Each structure stands twice: as C-alpha cells, then as structure tokens.
Amino acid sequence: MEDESITVRTVLSEYESKRLLAHYDIPITREVLVEDRHRLMEAVEAIGYPVVLKGCSPNIAHKTETGLVHLDLKNEDQVLAAYDEITKNIIETENTDATVLVQEMVSGKRELVAGLTRDPQFGPCVMFGLGGIFTEVLNDVVFRVAPLEKSDALEMTREIKGHRILDAIRGMAAVDMDRLGDILMAIGRIGMENEKIIEIDINPLIISAGKPVAVDALMVLESPGD
CATH class of the missing domain: 3.30.470.20 (ATP-grasp fold, B domain)
Structure with missing residues (x-):
C-alpha cells in the first residue's frame, strides 16, 4: 500500500534553485543557509555588510508579501531583529523549523x-x-x-x-x-x-x-x- 504520508515536492527552494543555476555557470549571489543565531553571525561575517535575510522554504513563493525578506541590513542589531522576525513568521505560517538565507546585498537600478x-x-x-x-x-x-x-x-x-x-x-x-x-x-x-x-x-x-x-x-x- 502506498504511504499517503509521503509528500512529493514540486517546488525547489530559492537556495536549491540557485545551486542548480550555479551548476550551469549562471552568476548568483553569495549566500549561506542558516538555522540558528550562531551560524547566522558566522555567515554575515563571511559575506560582509550590508546583507539580505530571507526566509527559505520550498513552500514560500512570495517572501516579500509575507514579511520574510529584509534588505540592506547594515549592523548586528538589524540582522538579529530581522532574523527573529523571519523565524517567528515562518514558524507561525509554515508550522516548521525556520531556515534563513543570508545573502549579499547586490546593488543595481x-x-x-x-x-x-x-x-x-x-x-x-x-x-x-x-x-x-x-x-x-x-x-x-x-x-x-x-x-x-x-x-x-x-x-x-x-x-x-x-x-x-x-x-x-x-x-x-x-x-x-x-x-x-x-x-x-x-x-x-x-x-x-x-x-x-x-x-x-x-x-x-x-x-x-x-x-x-x-x-x-x-x-x-x-x-x-x-
């Protein structure tokens, strides 16, 4: 009998999608996927300010509309506040553990x-x-x-x-x-x-x-x- 509890995914997360793009030599942002505050600050230090924080999940298609994107973060206080807000929103809306994408801030008009x-x-x-x-x-x-x-x-x-x-x-x-x-x-x-x-x-x-x-x-x- 087929296990109906198994969910077959039909969407890749942003992080997964961009890994495949990079495999085909498409330029992507420098970024790190994190699951806790300690790893968060390590990623920020490696990438350098300013950074972008995004909630990351295959179930999240419209991150901006749901408050899961914070742009142009310039210091630790801004980063930690954004991280706490994103993880809170993910847990409340997705009922799952939160993963956050730390990304370089790319400027361009x-x-x-x-x-x-x-x-x-x-x-x-x-x-x-x-x-x-x-x-x-x-x-x-x-x-x-x-x-x-x-x-x-x-x-x-x-x-x-x-x-x-x-x-x-x-x-x-x-x-x-x-x-x-x-x-x-x-x-x-x-x-x-x-x-x-x-x-x-x-x-x-x-x-x-x-x-x-x-x-x-x-x-x-x-x-x-x-």
Whole structure:
C-alpha cells in the first residue's frame, strides 16, 4: 500500500534553485543557509555588510508579501531583529523549523527577468524581459524555444520594448551582453537536460556594474502523474 504520508515536492527552494543555476555557470549571489543565531553571525561575517535575510522554504513563493525578506541590513542589531522576525513568521505560517538565507546585498537600478516554461507542444521555452515590479505591470517579455544559440539569445534581448535599458544610460555601464546571452543559453540547457523542471523564474536578475546576477530564483517540478 502506498504511504499517503509521503509528500512529493514540486517546488525547489530559492537556495536549491540557485545551486542548480550555479551548476550551469549562471552568476548568483553569495549566500549561506542558516538555522540558528550562531551560524547566522558566522555567515554575515563571511559575506560582509550590508546583507539580505530571507526566509527559505520550498513552500514560500512570495517572501516579500509575507514579511520574510529584509534588505540592506547594515549592523548586528538589524540582522538579529530581522532574523527573529523571519523565524517567528515562518514558524507561525509554515508550522516548521525556520531556515534563513543570508545573502549579499547586490546593488543595481536595472532589474531583468529570465526563466523557462515547458510548453506542451514546443517543449522548454526560454523567457526574457523586464524584471522586478515591472514584470507583471508591463508584461514586457519574449520567448524562444530551447536550445538557444548565442545569436538567438542576443536577438531576444533586443525584442523587448524596453531594450534600451541594456545600453549605457544615465551614467550606468552597458550590460555585458555576452554574459547575458550565456545566461539565456544556460537556462535553455537546464530545460533540455532536466525534463522534470517545468518552470524557472529568475526575478530579479539585477544588473550590477554592468554584470547580470541572479538575486532570486524559483523552480517548479512536474507533479507526479503529469
């Protein structure tokens, strides 16, 4: 008889998702997963201020809306207060032990989104567009069927309406297009080589000193029986 108490996960946590991105040479934030205050301060010391603290669990999809993200923490008092609030919220809402992601604070005014969706007809399709709060507001995104060549990836970046954000603008350096193209190609490879992954969402992909960095990520897996 099948054990109904076994829960099959269909979502990877941010930490797990970004480990897979890093395996495909996609730049991610420096970060450490911690479960207590002692390990917390060790991680902060290793990463250096300012830091970001996030609640981390496969069940947490919208961390900001639930008070599980604290940005730009500059000292120990701020870090400990944020940690206590996050762990309290996780225990109350998830009824489980709290794990917290300690992350470097990546600065950049330009936010992009990149990812993947698995279309029933065409298979894995790479997505690219404007990220952050603009993703849902402007819906300025484009898609390409994987696998991608570098020319495909670069064409995608010029097809969004807001493509000028990638150029040198208002004192900010132009985006490293070669690196951005590599990221989109790598996302396509993830989709081609991991059939159980049906969705990837990297949002935001922040441009810091011209370089794209995956600051947040989520991966959705195929449900059993699909």
